[in-house]
Amino acid sequence: MAVLVRKLANGTSYVVFVVCFFLAMQYSRSLAVEECRIIMSKEPTPNTVIEGHLISRAEVLNEGSCRVKCYMEPNCVSINMGPSIGGKTICELNNVTGENEFAAALKYKAAHTYLNPCSSSPCLNNGTCQAGFTRKGFRCRCLKGFIGSFCDRIAKSCSHLKKLDHVAASGSYVIDPDGEGGLPPMYDVTCDMKDKDGVGVTVISHDSESRTLVKDYEGPGSYSRDISYTGASLSQLASLTNVSSHCEQFIKYECKGSALNKSEKKLGWWVSRSSSKMLYWGGATPGSGKCACGMNNTCAGYKNYVCNCDKNDDKWREDSGVLTDKTKLPVIQLKFGDTRSHSNRSEEGYHTLGKLKCFGTELTPIDPS
DSSP: EEEEEOOOSSSEEEEEEEEOOOOOTOSSSOOGGEEEEEEEEEEEEEEEEEOOOOEEEEEEESSHHHHHHHHTTTTTTEEEEEEETTEEEEEESSSSSSSGGGGEEEEEEEEEEOOOTTTTEEEEEEEEEEEETTTEEEEEOOTEESSSSSEEOSSSHHHHHHHTTTTTOSSSEOOOTTTTTSOOOEEEEESSSHHHHTTTTTEEBBTTTTTTEEOSSSSSTTTEEEEEBBBHHHHHHHHHHHHHEEEEEEEEEEEEEESSSEEEEEEEEEEEEOOOOOOTTTSSTTTSSOGGGGTTTTTTTSOOOSGGGGGGGSSSSEEEEEOTTTTTTTTOOOEOOOOOOOOBBBOOOEEEOOOOEEEESOHHHOOOO
């Protein structure tokens, strides 16, 4: 441990407090810079304390011992020191500093001293400064979605966030797929940090996820359902797919007497984000014009059927699968037909469309510092 005093050009004095742990010295002759926590703080403020934000309180031998306790407590960002009585000093660790919105927490208290290791308020966007970590002498605990040494950047996707913060938990975050400038950030985005082996999956909801009845629409594509995505424009979602290595969306059509294809005529399809008519179904190769069963000739009915629903009989059937061409996602519209019942026959269907999920990164890894 070492204590140094430095004076800046403007005359302000700072105390530089260096703590190094030599637990591994018996195994190594060198000590990496990262093994030291360098705490830079203003000159102590006499007769002052922070009130109402106490982490812990203990008796210590001296100020240096109190600083070590602050080092060992990750949430410690400031210290209250009491007077020395009987060779012992009261050491209080606080989880806020007396700056910005917490300035009112600074109170007069005779014979006490306030120390603020994060005196320069380096953390932006309401990030919390933790003194002494990294070569810079501090680290910032950022609010969800903000990244960087100063919490000055926003992750482009949940996978990007997980790369920069390996312990990020599932929850709602702010992301900005196209980076600073351009389109606004996307707020309250769901990040699933456990799915897909924990890579960080960005999950976008929409207003048509429920199983929905299609009935009394006979002409090809005469039934139409527009899809509205929660908290995101199509331009923002396009940016998300651009920075993600994979995107997917589950799609399903349950049918009874309702075909997706009849002879060479397409009766049902989905529409891509660029408003293109997409004639293949989930689980099939893009551009194939088939459903998943058509890829391996396992569809119900004749061998030339490319979807189960093309059997077009009175039995409930299903065509479903995952769409994976990220250049076409998300689905913006569903179109169906052949659901008008006749006197001796019932025709109907149900569609289900899953959330848009994007994961992996197409961008060069960014140094979180």
